Amino acid sequence: xxxxxxxxxxxxxxxxxxxxxxxxxxxxxxxxxxxxxxxxxxxxxxxxxxxxxxxxxxxxxxxxxxxxxxxxxxxxxxxxxxxxxxxxxxxxxxxxxxxxxxxxxxxxxxxxxxxxxxxxxxxxxxxxxxxxxxxxxxxxxxxxxxxxxxxxxxxxxxxxxxxxxxxxxxxxxxxxxxxxxxxxxxxxxxxxxxxxxxxxxxxxxxxxxxxxxxxxxxxxxxxxxxxxxxxxxxxxxxxxxxxxxxxxxxxxxxxxxxxxxxxxxxxxxxxxxxxxxxxxxxxxxxxxxxxxxxxxxxxxxxxxxxxxxxxxxxxxxxxxxxxxxxxxxxxxxxxxxxxxxxxxxxxxxxxxxxxxxx
Numbered sequence: 001x002x003x004x005x006x007x008x009x010x011x012x013x014x015x016x017x018x019x020x021x022x023x024x025x026x027x028x029x030x031x032x033x034x035x036x037x038x039x040x041x042x043x044x045x046x047x048x049x050x051x052x053x054x055x056x057x058x059x060x061x062x063x064x065x066x067x068x069x070x071x072x073x074x075x076x077x078x079x080x081x082x083x084x085x086x087x088x089x090x091x092x093x094x095x096x097x098x099x100x101x102x103x104x105x106x107x108x109x110x111x112x113x114x115x116x117x118x119x120x121x122x123x124x125x126x127x128x129x130x131x132x133x134x135x136x137x138x139x140x141x142x143x144x145x146x147x148x149x150x151x152x153x154x155x156x157x158x159x160x161x162x163x164x165x166x167x168x169x170x171x172x173x174x175x176x177x178x179x180x181x182x183x184x185x186x187x188x189x190x191x192x193x194x195x196x197x198x199x200x201x202x203x204x205x206x207x208x209x210x211x212x213x214x215x216x217x218x219x220x221x222x223x224x225x226x227x228x229x230x231x232x233x234x235x236x237x238x239x240x241x242x243x244x245x246x247x248x249x250x251x252x253x254x255x256x257x258x259x260x261x262x263x264x265x266x267x268x269x270x271x272x273x274x275x276x277x278x279x280x281x282x283x284x285x286x287x288x289x290x291x292x293x294x295x296x297x298x299x300x301x302x303x304x305x306x307x308x309x310x311x312x313x314x315x316x317x318x319x320x321x322x323x324x325x326x327x328x329x330x331x332x333x334x335x336x337x338x339x340x341x342x343x344x345x346x347x348x349x350x351x352x353x354x355x356x357x358x
Contacts, residue, residue: 006166006170006171007170009169009170010166010170012169012170013166013167013168013169013170013171014167016167016168016169017167017173017175017176020143020167020174020175020176020179021175021176021178023145024145024175024179027145032145032146033146034145034146034147034148035120035123035146035147035148036147036148036150037123037127037136037147037150039123039127039133039134039135039136039351039352040134040135040136040150040151040347040348040351040352041123041135041136041138041147041149041150041151042061042135042136042137042138042149042150042151042152042153042344042347042348043138043141043142043147043149043151043152043153044057044058044061044137044138044139044140044141044153044155045138045139045140045141045142045143045152045153045154045155046140046142046154046155046156046162047142047154047156047162047165047173047174047175047177047179047180048156048157048160048162048165048172048173048174049168049172049174049250050249050250050251050273051157051249051250051251051273052155052156052157052189052190053155053157053189053190053218053220053330054100054139054140054155055100055103055139055304056220056328056329056330057153057155057187057189057218057330058073058104058137058139059104059107059108059329059330060218060329060330060331061137061344062104062108062111062137064341064344064345065134065135065344065345065348066108066110066111067110069134069135069348070110070112070130070132070133070134070135071108071110071111071112071133071134071135071136071137072111072112072113072114072126072130072133072135072136072137073101073104073111073112073113073114073136073137073138073139074114074115074116074119074122074123074126074136074137074138074139074141075097075098075100075101075104075113075114075115075138075139075140076098076115076116076117076119076139076140077097077098077101077115077116077117078098078099078100078140078274079094079098079099079274079276079308080094080095080096080097080098080115081095081096082095082096082097082115083117084116084117085114085115085116085118085121085122085125086114086115086116087112087113087114087125087126087129088101088102088105088112088113088114088115092105092113093311094307094308094311097113097115098115098274099274099304099305099307099308100139100304100307101113101114101115101139102307103303103304103307106307112126112130112133114126118146119138119141119144119146119147120146120147123136123147134348134352135348135352142154142179142182142183143174143175150347150351151184151185151344151347152182152183152184152185153183153184153185153186153187154180154182154183154185154186154187155186155187155189156180156186156187156188156189156207157188157189157190157251158188158189158190158191158192158203158217159190159253160172161188161203161206161207162177162180162207163177163206163207163208164206165177180207181210181213183213184212184213184214185213185214185215185216185340185343186207186209186213186214186215186216187215187216187217187218187340188203188207188215188216188217188218189218189219189330190218190219190220190251190254191217191218191219191333192219193219195217195219195333200217200333203215203217214339214343216332216336216339216340217332217333217336218330218331218332218333218336219330219331219332219333220254220258220328220329220330221328221329221330221331222255222258222326222327222328223326223327223328223329224236224327225300225324225325225326225327226324226325226327227323227324228301228306228309228310228318228323228324228325229315229318229319229323234322234324236298236324237296237298239262239263239264241263241264241265241294241296241297242263242264242265242266242267242292242294242296242297242298243259243262243263243265243266243267243297243298243299243300244267244269244285244288244289244292244297244298244299244300245259245266245267245268245269245299245300245301246268246269246270246271246285246299246301246305247268247269247270247271247301247302247305248271248272248273248274248275248277248304248305248308249273249274249302249304249305250273252268252270252302255302255326255328256268258326259300259326267288267292269284269285269288274308275308276308277305277308277309277314278314279313279314279317282314282317282318283317285299286317286321289321297322298322298323298324299321299322299323299324300323300324300325300326301323301324301325302325302326302328303325303326303327303328305325306325
C-alpha cells in the first residue's frame with residue numbers, strides 16, 4: 001500500500017479503531033461478559049491479520065506440554081464450510097475443520113482438536129466431554145474477549161511490529177496497538193538467527209511493555225523437506241537448480257529467504273491466505289512448473305497448504321509431481337527458551353485441578 005493511500009484511508013482506520021476501542025471498553029467495564037474457566041486456558045493471538053506464526057507457536061506449546069498432559073486445541077476453523085462446535089476425528093477434512101486444526105490433528109495424535117467460532121461455548125463443550133483436560137490452547141483468540149484466558153500470549157512479527165503498524169485499512173492492525181496491554185507474554189517472531197542484544201533492547205523500547213509483561217524472541221527453524229505424497233524414490237536434491245514455490249499463507253517471505261539459500265533460482269507463485277485450491281489452480285501451477293527451462297527442478301509448498309491440497313480431487317493431479325513441503329518449527333534465542341518454558345509450565349502447574357507435572 002502506498003503512503004498516499006494510507007493517508008487517504010486514515011479517517012476510516014480511526015473510525016474502525018475507535019469502534020474496537022469502545023468494544024474493548026465494554027468488556028473492561030464488565031458490560032459485556034468475559035468468562036473464566038477452572039482449567040488452564042492459554043491463548044495465542046496477535047493484533048494483526050495473520051502472518052505472525054501462530055500455528056508453529058501452538059505446536060511448540062503442544063510439544064512442551066506433552067507427553068504427560070492431556071491437551072486440547074480450540075480454533076475458529078477459518079475457511080471451513082461448517083458452523084458450530086466440531087470435535088475433529090480421523091475422518092475430518094479441511095472443509096470440515098479448516099487447515100490449521102487439520103494440521104494439529106495430523107501431527108499430534110494424543111491432542112484433542114476442536115473448532116468453534118464461539119470460543120466460550122467450545123471450551124464448555126470440550127470440558128463436558130473431557131473433564132480431565134489439563135490445558136486448552138486457544139488459537140487466534142486475542143480479540144475474542146468473551147473468554148478471559150488464564151495466560152495470554154501476543155505475537156508480533158519482527159519485520160512489522162505492532163508498535164509501527166496502523167489500524168485497518170491503512171495498516172494491518174485489528175485494533176489500536178494499546179490493546180497489547182491485555183497480554184501477559186509478548187513474543188517477537190521471525191527474528192534473524194543471529195540476533196544482537198542491541199536490536200533486542202531497541203525492540204523492547206519500541207514495544208514499551210507494561211510492568212506485568214515479559215518479552216521473548218523466537219525464530220523459525222526449517223526442517224528437511226519431505227515429499228507430500230509417499231514416494232520412496234523422490235529425494236530432495238542437495239542443490240536444486242530451480243525451485244518452484246507456491247503458497248497460500250499470509251507471509252511467505254521467511255520461507256522464500258530460506259529456499260533462496262539452497263537453490264540456484266526460486267520462482268514464486270503466491271495465493272491469498274487460506275486459499276481454497278481448485279483444479280484450475282493446480283493446472284496453472286503444473287503449467288508454470290513445466291515451463292521452467294530445466295530438467296533439474298522441484299515444487300515446494302508449506303505444511304498448511306498441504307492440508308488444503310491433499311483432497312481426492314486434487315491429489316490425482318499432484319501425486320505425479322515432484323512436490324515437497326518444508327516443515328517448520330520455532331525456537332527461542334538464548335535464555336528466552338528456558339524462561340518461556342518455565343513460565344508456561346509454572347502457570348499450568350499452579351492452575352491445574354489435578355497436576356500431572358511431577
